[in-house]
Amino acid sequence: MVQQLAGQEPEQSAPDAPRIPAGRRRLALAVLVLAQLTVWLDNTILNVALKTLADPREGLGASTNQLQWSISSYTLIFAVMLFSGGVLGDRYGHRRMLLAGTAVFAASSLWAGLSGGPGELIAARGAMGVGSALIMPATLSLISAVFDARERAMAIAVWSGSSGLAIAAGPLVGGALLERFWWGSVFLVNLPLAAVTVLGAVLLLPAARSASRTRLDPLGVLLSTVGLLAVVYGLIEGGHRNAWTDPAVLAPIAGGAVVLVVFVLVELRVSTPSLDVRLFRNARFSGATVSVMLTYFSLSGSMFYTAFYLQGVRGQTPFEAGLNLVPVAAGVLTGAPLSAGLVRRFGLGPVVGPAMLVAAGTFLAYTGIGTGTPMAWFWLLLFVQGAAMGAAMAPTTEAVMAVLPPERTGAGSAVNNSMRQIGGVLGVAVLGSLLTTTYRARIEPALAPLPAPVSRTAGASAEATRQLAARLSRPDLVAAADDGFVHAMHVASVLGGAVAAAGAVVVLLAFRRGKASGTMR
Known part of the structure:
Protein backbone atom coordinates (compact mmCIF):
# COMPACT_ATOMS: atom_id res chain seq x y z
CA MET A 1 0.00 0.00 0.00
CA VAL A 2 1.22 3.49 -0.80
CA GLN A 3 2.17 5.54 2.21
CA GLN A 4 0.37 8.85 2.27
CA LEU A 5 1.87 12.14 3.32
CA ALA A 6 0.13 13.72 6.26
CA GLY A 7 -2.69 15.99 5.23
CA GLN A 8 -2.57 15.01 1.56
CA GLU A 9 -5.50 13.79 -0.47
CA PRO A 10 -5.71 10.06 -1.31
CA GLU A 11 -3.50 9.09 -4.25
CA GLN A 12 -3.92 6.42 -6.93
CA SER A 13 -1.01 4.02 -7.32
CA ALA A 14 -2.47 0.94 -8.99
CA PRO A 15 -0.58 -0.25 -12.05
CA ASP A 16 -3.75 -0.27 -14.12
CA ALA A 17 -6.27 2.52 -14.22
CA PRO A 18 -9.57 2.24 -12.35
CA ARG A 19 -12.71 2.04 -14.47
CA ILE A 20 -13.58 5.67 -14.94
CA PRO A 21 -16.73 6.32 -17.03
CA ALA A 22 -16.00 6.61 -20.75
CA GLY A 23 -17.28 10.19 -21.05
CA ARG A 24 -15.11 11.34 -18.18
CA ARG A 25 -12.08 9.55 -19.63
CA ARG A 26 -12.50 11.45 -22.91
CA LEU A 27 -12.82 14.77 -21.08
CA ALA A 28 -9.77 13.95 -18.96
CA LEU A 29 -7.79 13.20 -22.11
CA ALA A 30 -8.92 16.53 -23.57
CA VAL A 31 -7.50 18.30 -20.49
CA LEU A 32 -4.18 16.48 -20.80
CA VAL A 33 -3.99 17.21 -24.52
CA LEU A 34 -4.69 20.89 -23.81
CA ALA A 35 -1.86 20.97 -21.27
CA GLN A 36 0.52 19.33 -23.76
CA LEU A 37 -0.69 21.61 -26.56
CA THR A 38 -0.09 24.73 -24.48
CA VAL A 39 3.53 23.74 -23.85
CA TRP A 40 4.23 22.97 -27.52
CA LEU A 41 2.24 25.97 -28.74
CA ASP A 42 4.58 28.28 -26.87
CA ASN A 43 7.55 26.77 -28.71
CA THR A 44 6.09 27.23 -32.18
CA ILE A 45 4.25 30.51 -31.60
CA LEU A 46 7.51 32.31 -30.82
CA ASN A 47 9.02 31.58 -34.24
CA VAL A 48 6.82 34.11 -36.05
CA ALA A 49 7.46 36.73 -33.34
CA LEU A 50 11.27 36.76 -33.66
CA LYS A 51 11.44 39.49 -36.31
CA THR A 52 8.99 41.66 -34.33
CA LEU A 53 11.06 41.22 -31.15
CA ALA A 54 14.14 42.35 -33.10
CA ASP A 55 12.44 45.60 -34.12
CA PRO A 56 13.31 48.47 -31.72
CA ARG A 57 9.96 50.21 -32.31
CA GLU A 58 7.47 47.34 -32.46
CA GLY A 59 9.41 44.94 -30.23
CA LEU A 60 12.36 44.97 -27.84
CA GLY A 61 15.20 45.65 -30.26
CA ALA A 62 16.65 42.24 -29.43
CA SER A 63 19.89 41.22 -31.13
CA THR A 64 20.31 37.85 -32.84
CA ASN A 65 22.09 36.30 -29.86
CA GLN A 66 19.39 37.63 -27.50
CA LEU A 67 16.74 36.03 -29.72
CA GLN A 68 18.70 32.79 -29.60
CA TRP A 69 18.68 32.98 -25.81
CA SER A 70 14.95 33.73 -25.72
CA ILE A 71 14.49 30.30 -27.32
CA SER A 72 17.37 28.49 -25.63
CA SER A 73 16.64 29.60 -22.05
CA TYR A 74 13.23 27.92 -22.29
CA THR A 75 14.31 24.69 -23.96
CA LEU A 76 17.46 24.35 -21.86
CA ILE A 77 15.69 24.64 -18.50
CA PHE A 78 12.89 22.46 -19.83
CA ALA A 79 15.41 19.76 -20.81
CA VAL A 80 17.42 19.61 -17.60
CA MET A 81 14.37 19.80 -15.31
CA LEU A 82 12.26 17.14 -17.04
CA PHE A 83 13.43 14.20 -14.95
CA SER A 84 13.07 16.18 -11.72
CA GLY A 85 9.52 17.02 -12.77
CA GLY A 86 8.75 13.31 -13.09
CA VAL A 87 10.33 12.49 -9.73
CA LEU A 88 8.38 15.27 -8.00
CA GLY A 89 5.19 13.87 -9.54
CA ASP A 90 6.00 10.40 -8.23
CA ARG A 91 6.58 11.79 -4.73
CA TYR A 92 3.81 14.35 -4.37
CA GLY A 93 1.20 13.44 -6.97
CA HIS A 94 1.13 14.01 -10.71
CA ARG A 95 -2.04 16.09 -10.60
CA ARG A 96 -0.42 18.38 -8.03
CA MET A 97 2.60 18.80 -10.31
CA LEU A 98 0.36 19.48 -13.30
CA LEU A 99 -1.43 22.19 -11.33
CA ALA A 100 1.81 23.64 -9.96
CA GLY A 101 3.51 23.55 -13.37
CA THR A 102 0.53 25.20 -15.06
CA ALA A 103 0.53 27.95 -12.41
CA VAL A 104 4.27 28.57 -12.91
CA PHE A 105 3.85 28.51 -16.68
CA ALA A 106 0.95 30.99 -16.58
CA ALA A 107 2.71 33.39 -14.19
CA SER A 108 5.92 33.35 -16.21
CA SER A 109 3.93 33.81 -19.45
CA LEU A 110 2.46 36.97 -17.94
CA TRP A 111 5.99 38.06 -16.96
CA ALA A 112 7.26 37.37 -20.50
CA GLY A 113 4.39 39.29 -22.11
CA LEU A 114 5.08 42.35 -19.95
CA SER A 115 8.89 42.19 -20.17
CA GLY A 116 10.63 45.55 -20.54
CA GLY A 117 13.74 44.28 -22.30
CA PRO A 118 15.43 41.25 -23.86
CA GLY A 119 17.16 40.22 -20.63
CA GLU A 120 13.89 40.15 -18.71
CA LEU A 121 12.25 38.16 -21.52
CA ILE A 122 15.08 35.59 -21.43
CA ALA A 123 14.65 35.17 -17.66
CA ALA A 124 10.87 34.82 -18.00
CA ARG A 125 11.30 32.21 -20.72
CA GLY A 126 13.58 30.23 -18.40
CA ALA A 127 10.84 30.29 -15.74
CA MET A 128 8.37 29.04 -18.34
CA GLY A 129 10.73 26.11 -18.93
CA VAL A 130 10.42 25.17 -15.24
CA GLY A 131 6.63 25.09 -15.57
CA SER A 132 6.78 22.98 -18.73
CA ALA A 133 9.13 20.48 -17.05
CA LEU A 134 6.53 19.93 -14.32
CA ILE A 135 3.64 19.65 -16.80
CA MET A 136 5.01 17.23 -19.39
CA PRO A 137 5.83 14.17 -17.21
CA ALA A 138 2.58 14.62 -15.29
CA THR A 139 0.43 14.48 -18.43
CA LEU A 140 1.87 11.14 -19.55
CA SER A 141 1.65 9.64 -16.06
CA LEU A 142 -1.97 10.77 -15.70
CA ILE A 143 -2.87 9.08 -18.99
CA SER A 144 -1.69 5.82 -17.40
CA ALA A 145 -3.85 6.57 -14.36
CA VAL A 146 -6.97 7.32 -16.42
CA PHE A 147 -6.76 4.65 -19.16
CA ASP A 148 -6.29 0.91 -18.79
CA ALA A 149 -3.82 -1.07 -20.90
CA ARG A 150 -6.39 -1.69 -23.64
CA GLU A 151 -7.00 2.03 -24.32
CA ARG A 152 -3.67 3.49 -23.29
CA ALA A 153 -1.96 3.23 -26.71
CA MET A 154 -4.81 5.16 -28.35
CA ALA A 155 -4.72 7.84 -25.67
CA ILE A 156 -0.95 8.26 -25.97
CA ALA A 157 -1.29 8.53 -29.76
CA VAL A 158 -3.85 11.34 -29.38
CA TRP A 159 -1.65 13.00 -26.76
CA SER A 160 1.41 12.80 -29.03
CA GLY A 161 -0.54 14.16 -31.97
CA SER A 162 -1.12 17.43 -30.15
CA SER A 163 2.48 18.41 -30.90
CA GLY A 164 1.67 18.16 -34.61
CA LEU A 165 -1.39 20.34 -34.08
CA ALA A 166 0.79 22.90 -32.27
CA ILE A 167 3.15 23.06 -35.25
CA ALA A 168 0.24 24.28 -37.36
CA ALA A 169 -1.62 26.33 -34.77
CA GLY A 170 1.36 28.12 -33.21
CA PRO A 171 2.49 30.19 -36.22
CA LEU A 172 -1.11 30.91 -37.27
CA VAL A 173 -2.21 32.05 -33.81
CA GLY A 174 1.00 34.01 -33.31
CA GLY A 175 0.72 35.69 -36.70
CA ALA A 176 -2.94 36.64 -36.13
CA LEU A 177 -2.14 38.10 -32.70
CA LEU A 178 0.83 40.11 -33.97
CA GLU A 179 -1.26 41.68 -36.73
CA ARG A 180 -3.78 42.97 -34.17
CA PHE A 181 -1.93 43.36 -30.87
CA TRP A 182 1.55 43.99 -29.52
CA TRP A 183 4.24 41.29 -29.30
CA GLY A 184 3.40 40.38 -25.68
CA SER A 185 0.07 38.88 -26.80
CA VAL A 186 1.87 35.74 -28.04
CA PHE A 187 2.67 34.96 -24.39
CA LEU A 188 -0.55 36.20 -22.78
CA VAL A 189 -2.58 33.79 -24.94
CA ASN A 190 -1.28 31.08 -22.59
CA LEU A 191 -3.30 32.47 -19.66
CA PRO A 192 -6.82 31.37 -20.72
CA LEU A 193 -5.45 28.00 -21.84
CA ALA A 194 -3.82 27.55 -18.42
CA ALA A 195 -7.06 28.54 -16.66
CA VAL A 196 -9.04 25.89 -18.54
CA THR A 197 -6.33 23.30 -17.82
CA VAL A 198 -6.43 24.01 -14.08
CA LEU A 199 -10.22 23.84 -13.94
CA GLY A 200 -10.34 20.61 -15.92
CA ALA A 201 -7.55 19.02 -13.86
CA VAL A 202 -9.32 19.75 -10.58
CA LEU A 203 -12.66 18.40 -11.81
CA LEU A 204 -11.61 15.43 -13.96
CA LEU A 205 -8.14 14.07 -13.16
CA PRO A 206 -7.22 11.55 -10.45
CA ALA A 207 -4.47 12.41 -7.99
CA ALA A 208 -2.12 9.74 -9.32
CA ARG A 209 1.25 9.05 -7.70
CA SER A 210 3.74 6.26 -8.22
CA ALA A 211 4.11 3.62 -5.52
CA SER A 212 7.89 4.21 -5.54
CA ARG A 213 9.36 7.18 -3.68
CA THR A 214 12.32 8.12 -5.87
CA ARG A 215 14.83 10.50 -4.32
CA LEU A 216 15.67 13.82 -5.90
CA ASP A 217 19.11 14.43 -7.42
CA PRO A 218 19.80 18.16 -6.87
CA LEU A 219 23.54 17.80 -7.60
CA GLY A 220 22.81 16.19 -10.97
CA VAL A 221 20.32 18.91 -11.90
CA LEU A 222 22.82 21.62 -10.88
CA LEU A 223 25.73 20.09 -12.82
CA SER A 224 23.72 19.47 -15.99
CA THR A 225 22.24 22.98 -15.90
CA VAL A 226 25.59 24.70 -15.34
CA GLY A 227 27.39 22.57 -17.93
CA LEU A 228 24.81 23.05 -20.68
CA LEU A 229 24.39 26.75 -19.93
CA ALA A 230 28.15 27.29 -20.22
CA VAL A 231 28.43 25.39 -23.53
CA VAL A 232 25.41 27.12 -25.07
CA TYR A 233 26.61 30.52 -23.82
CA GLY A 234 29.98 30.00 -25.48
CA LEU A 235 28.41 28.89 -28.77
CA ILE A 236 26.04 31.84 -28.91
CA GLU A 237 28.76 34.31 -27.88
CA GLY A 238 31.05 32.92 -30.59
CA GLY A 239 28.56 33.98 -33.24
CA HIS A 240 27.89 37.31 -31.55
CA ARG A 241 31.57 38.25 -31.16
CA ASN A 242 32.63 36.69 -34.48
CA ALA A 243 35.78 35.56 -32.66
CA TRP A 244 35.77 31.83 -31.96
CA THR A 245 39.28 31.88 -30.49
CA ASP A 246 38.39 34.56 -27.94
CA PRO A 247 38.94 33.26 -24.36
CA ALA A 248 35.47 34.57 -23.51
CA VAL A 249 34.13 32.04 -26.03
CA LEU A 250 36.49 29.11 -25.55
CA ALA A 251 36.51 29.21 -21.74
CA PRO A 252 32.76 28.62 -21.18
CA ILE A 253 32.64 25.93 -23.89
CA ALA A 254 35.62 24.05 -22.41
CA GLY A 255 34.49 24.64 -18.82
CA GLY A 256 30.97 23.49 -19.63
CA ALA A 257 32.28 20.33 -21.28
CA VAL A 258 34.32 19.53 -18.16
CA VAL A 259 31.28 20.07 -15.94
CA LEU A 260 29.23 17.73 -18.16
CA VAL A 261 31.89 15.03 -17.86
CA VAL A 262 31.74 15.41 -14.08
CA PHE A 263 27.95 15.23 -14.34
CA VAL A 264 28.14 11.88 -16.16
CA LEU A 265 30.58 10.48 -13.57
CA VAL A 266 28.33 11.61 -10.72
CA GLU A 267 25.21 10.15 -12.36
CA LEU A 268 26.92 6.77 -12.72
CA ARG A 269 27.46 6.65 -8.96
CA VAL A 270 24.08 7.75 -7.57
CA SER A 271 21.14 5.36 -7.21
CA THR A 272 18.51 7.82 -8.52
CA PRO A 273 20.21 10.01 -11.17
CA SER A 274 18.49 13.05 -12.65
Missing part, protein backbone atom coordinates in the same frame (compact mmCIF):
# COMPACT_ATOMS: atom_id res chain seq x y z
CA LEU A 275 19.40 11.73 -16.10
CA ASP A 276 20.02 7.99 -16.08
CA VAL A 277 23.08 7.68 -18.34
CA ARG A 278 23.14 3.92 -17.69
CA LEU A 279 20.27 3.59 -20.16
CA PHE A 280 22.69 4.39 -22.98
CA ARG A 281 24.34 0.99 -22.49
CA ASN A 282 21.49 -0.40 -24.59
CA ALA A 283 22.45 0.12 -28.25
CA ARG A 284 18.87 0.50 -29.45
CA PHE A 285 17.93 2.97 -26.74
CA SER A 286 21.02 5.09 -27.34
CA GLY A 287 20.68 4.82 -31.15
CA ALA A 288 17.04 5.97 -31.15
CA THR A 289 17.64 8.72 -28.60
CA VAL A 290 20.80 10.13 -30.21
CA SER A 291 19.30 10.04 -33.71
CA VAL A 292 16.25 12.01 -32.54
CA MET A 293 18.51 14.52 -30.76
CA LEU A 294 20.51 15.09 -33.96
CA THR A 295 17.35 15.52 -36.03
CA TYR A 296 15.91 18.03 -33.56
CA PHE A 297 19.23 19.89 -33.77
CA SER A 298 18.62 20.45 -37.48
CA LEU A 299 14.88 21.07 -37.18
CA SER A 300 15.16 23.74 -34.46
CA GLY A 301 17.97 25.52 -36.28
CA SER A 302 16.05 25.57 -39.56
CA MET A 303 12.90 26.92 -37.88
CA PHE A 304 15.02 29.74 -36.42
CA TYR A 305 16.25 31.03 -39.76
CA THR A 306 13.05 30.20 -41.67
CA ALA A 307 11.16 32.82 -39.64
CA PHE A 308 13.66 35.51 -40.64
CA TYR A 309 13.67 34.36 -44.26
CA LEU A 310 9.88 34.61 -44.62
CA GLN A 311 9.41 37.90 -42.77
CA GLY A 312 12.73 39.55 -43.63
CA VAL A 313 13.77 38.46 -47.11
CA ARG A 314 10.24 37.80 -48.43
CA GLY A 315 8.66 40.72 -46.53
CA GLN A 316 5.71 38.69 -45.24
CA THR A 317 3.55 39.64 -42.28
CA PRO A 318 3.66 37.33 -39.24
CA PHE A 319 0.27 35.88 -40.22
CA GLU A 320 1.39 35.24 -43.81
CA ALA A 321 4.53 33.55 -42.48
CA GLY A 322 2.34 31.41 -40.21
CA LEU A 323 0.20 30.33 -43.15
CA ASN A 324 3.31 29.38 -45.12
CA LEU A 325 4.46 27.10 -42.28
CA VAL A 326 1.22 25.07 -42.28
CA PRO A 327 2.56 22.52 -44.84
CA VAL A 328 5.11 21.19 -42.34
CA ALA A 329 2.29 20.44 -39.87
CA ALA A 330 0.25 18.81 -42.62
CA GLY A 331 3.27 16.67 -43.42
CA VAL A 332 3.68 15.57 -39.78
CA LEU A 333 0.01 14.64 -39.54
CA THR A 334 0.35 12.66 -42.79
CA GLY A 335 3.62 10.88 -42.07
CA ALA A 336 3.05 9.86 -38.45
CA PRO A 337 0.06 7.49 -38.96
CA LEU A 338 1.58 5.95 -42.11
CA SER A 339 4.78 4.99 -40.32
CA ALA A 340 3.12 2.57 -37.86
CA GLY A 341 2.04 0.09 -40.54
CA LEU A 342 5.34 0.39 -42.40
CA VAL A 343 7.34 -0.33 -39.23
CA ARG A 344 5.24 -3.42 -38.49
CA ARG A 345 5.93 -4.73 -42.00
CA PHE A 346 9.56 -3.78 -42.59
CA GLY A 347 11.02 -3.02 -39.15
CA LEU A 348 12.08 0.25 -37.57
CA GLY A 349 15.51 0.74 -39.15
CA PRO A 350 14.38 0.33 -42.79
CA VAL A 351 11.56 2.86 -42.23
CA VAL A 352 12.99 5.45 -39.84
CA GLY A 353 16.49 5.51 -41.36
CA PRO A 354 15.29 6.50 -44.87
CA ALA A 355 12.75 8.91 -43.36
CA MET A 356 15.54 10.69 -41.50
CA LEU A 357 17.64 10.74 -44.69
CA VAL A 358 14.73 12.40 -46.50
CA ALA A 359 14.46 14.93 -43.66
CA ALA A 360 18.20 15.58 -43.95
CA GLY A 361 17.72 16.14 -47.69
CA THR A 362 15.03 18.74 -47.01
CA PHE A 363 17.33 20.64 -44.63
CA LEU A 364 20.04 20.57 -47.30
CA ALA A 365 17.49 21.67 -49.94
CA TYR A 366 17.40 25.11 -48.32
CA THR A 367 20.54 25.76 -50.38
CA GLY A 368 18.23 25.95 -53.42
CA ILE A 369 16.01 28.66 -51.90
CA GLY A 370 16.74 32.23 -53.00
CA THR A 371 15.18 35.64 -52.65
CA GLY A 372 12.63 34.94 -55.39
CA THR A 373 12.00 31.20 -55.09
CA PRO A 374 8.32 30.36 -55.85
CA MET A 375 6.45 29.71 -52.61
CA ALA A 376 4.97 26.52 -54.09
CA TRP A 377 8.46 24.98 -53.98
CA PHE A 378 8.86 26.10 -50.38
CA TRP A 379 5.50 24.56 -49.44
CA LEU A 380 6.46 21.25 -51.07
CA LEU A 381 9.78 21.26 -49.24
CA LEU A 382 8.11 21.84 -45.87
CA PHE A 383 5.44 19.19 -46.49
CA VAL A 384 8.04 16.55 -47.33
CA GLN A 385 10.10 17.62 -44.32
CA GLY A 386 7.09 17.30 -42.00
CA ALA A 387 6.09 13.91 -43.44
CA ALA A 388 9.62 12.59 -42.96
CA MET A 389 9.80 13.92 -39.40
CA GLY A 390 6.39 12.46 -38.58
CA ALA A 391 7.38 9.08 -39.99
CA ALA A 392 10.58 9.08 -37.91
CA MET A 393 9.58 10.51 -34.52
CA ALA A 394 6.67 8.29 -33.45
CA PRO A 395 8.40 4.93 -34.17
CA THR A 396 11.63 5.95 -32.46
CA THR A 397 9.75 7.04 -29.34
CA GLU A 398 7.87 3.73 -29.30
CA ALA A 399 11.16 1.86 -29.82
CA VAL A 400 12.74 3.65 -26.87
CA MET A 401 9.91 2.57 -24.59
CA ALA A 402 9.90 -1.00 -26.00
CA VAL A 403 13.48 -1.77 -24.96
CA LEU A 404 12.93 -0.62 -21.38
CA PRO A 405 11.62 -2.81 -18.54
CA PRO A 406 8.41 -1.48 -16.96
CA GLU A 407 10.18 -0.08 -13.88
CA ARG A 408 12.45 2.10 -16.05
CA THR A 409 9.99 3.51 -18.57
CA GLY A 410 9.62 6.77 -16.65
CA ALA A 411 13.36 7.38 -16.58
CA GLY A 412 13.68 6.36 -20.22
CA SER A 413 10.91 8.72 -21.31
CA ALA A 414 12.54 11.58 -19.38
CA VAL A 415 15.94 10.90 -20.96
CA ASN A 416 14.42 10.69 -24.44
CA ASN A 417 12.51 13.97 -24.05
CA SER A 418 15.49 15.71 -22.47
CA MET A 419 17.77 14.73 -25.35
CA ARG A 420 15.24 16.11 -27.84
CA GLN A 421 15.22 19.45 -26.05
CA ILE A 422 19.01 19.49 -25.75
CA GLY A 423 19.24 18.84 -29.49
CA GLY A 424 16.97 21.81 -30.07
CA VAL A 425 19.02 24.06 -27.79
CA LEU A 426 22.27 23.14 -29.52
CA GLY A 427 20.68 23.50 -32.97
CA VAL A 428 19.57 27.07 -32.31
CA ALA A 429 22.92 27.91 -30.67
CA VAL A 430 25.20 26.37 -33.32
CA LEU A 431 23.23 27.08 -36.50
CA GLY A 432 22.15 30.51 -35.24
CA SER A 433 25.74 31.44 -34.46
CA LEU A 434 26.93 30.12 -37.83
CA LEU A 435 24.20 32.20 -39.47
CA THR A 436 25.39 35.35 -37.65
CA THR A 437 29.08 34.77 -38.38
CA THR A 438 28.50 34.02 -42.08
CA TYR A 439 26.18 36.98 -42.54
CA ARG A 440 28.62 39.35 -40.90
CA ALA A 441 31.42 38.27 -43.25
CA ARG A 442 29.14 38.53 -46.32
CA ILE A 443 27.73 41.99 -45.57
CA GLU A 444 31.05 43.53 -44.53
CA PRO A 445 32.08 44.83 -48.00
CA ALA A 446 28.72 46.61 -48.48
CA LEU A 447 29.06 48.34 -45.09
CA ALA A 448 32.80 49.14 -45.40
CA PRO A 449 32.31 52.77 -46.60
CA LEU A 450 30.30 53.60 -43.46
CA PRO A 451 31.84 54.76 -40.15
CA ALA A 452 33.16 51.82 -38.11
CA PRO A 453 30.63 52.06 -35.21
CA VAL A 454 27.70 52.25 -37.65
CA SER A 455 29.07 49.40 -39.77
CA ARG A 456 29.60 47.21 -36.71
CA THR A 457 26.03 47.74 -35.46
CA ALA A 458 24.42 47.28 -38.88
CA GLY A 459 26.41 44.10 -39.55
CA ALA A 460 25.05 42.30 -36.48
CA SER A 461 22.03 40.96 -38.39
CA ALA A 462 20.07 41.40 -41.60
CA GLU A 463 17.35 43.16 -39.61
CA ALA A 464 19.87 45.72 -38.31
CA THR A 465 21.15 46.32 -41.84
CA ARG A 466 17.61 46.90 -43.14
CA GLN A 467 16.90 49.36 -40.34
CA LEU A 468 20.02 51.33 -41.29
CA ALA A 469 19.03 51.21 -44.97
CA ALA A 470 15.62 52.70 -44.09
CA ARG A 471 17.22 55.56 -42.14
CA LEU A 472 19.71 56.33 -44.93
CA SER A 473 17.27 55.67 -47.80
CA ARG A 474 19.68 53.09 -49.23
CA PRO A 475 17.71 50.36 -51.08
CA ASP A 476 21.03 48.87 -52.21
CA LEU A 477 21.73 47.92 -48.58
CA VAL A 478 18.39 46.11 -48.39
CA ALA A 479 19.35 44.02 -51.41
CA ALA A 480 22.77 43.33 -49.86
CA ALA A 481 21.11 42.30 -46.58
CA ASP A 482 18.77 39.90 -48.36
CA ASP A 483 21.63 38.40 -50.37
CA GLY A 484 23.82 38.10 -47.28
CA PHE A 485 21.08 36.42 -45.24
CA VAL A 486 20.24 33.90 -47.96
CA HIS A 487 23.92 33.03 -48.32
CA ALA A 488 24.24 32.56 -44.54
CA MET A 489 21.09 30.42 -44.53
CA HIS A 490 22.61 28.21 -47.23
CA VAL A 491 25.78 27.68 -45.18
CA ALA A 492 23.80 26.87 -42.02
CA SER A 493 21.54 24.46 -43.92
CA VAL A 494 24.53 22.46 -45.15
CA LEU A 495 25.59 21.81 -41.56
CA GLY A 496 21.97 21.12 -40.53
CA GLY A 497 21.58 18.58 -43.33
CA ALA A 498 24.84 16.87 -42.41
CA VAL A 499 23.88 16.55 -38.74
CA ALA A 500 20.43 15.14 -39.62
CA ALA A 501 22.08 12.66 -42.01
CA ALA A 502 24.33 11.53 -39.15
CA GLY A 503 21.16 10.85 -37.15
CA ALA A 504 19.86 8.65 -39.97
CA VAL A 505 23.12 6.67 -40.00
CA VAL A 506 22.95 6.19 -36.23
CA VAL A 507 19.43 4.77 -36.31
CA LEU A 508 20.23 2.50 -39.28
CA LEU A 509 23.19 1.03 -37.41
CA ALA A 510 21.27 0.64 -34.14
CA PHE A 511 18.27 -1.12 -35.74
CA ARG A 512 19.89 -3.05 -38.57
CA ARG A 513 18.25 -6.41 -39.26
CA GLY A 514 19.57 -9.35 -37.30
CA LYS A 515 20.62 -7.29 -34.33
CA ALA A 516 19.69 -8.75 -30.99
CA SER A 517 16.59 -7.23 -29.52
CA GLY A 518 14.72 -7.31 -26.29
CA THR A 519 14.42 -5.16 -23.23
CA MET A 520 17.40 -4.14 -21.14
CA ARG A 521 17.88 -5.66 -17.73
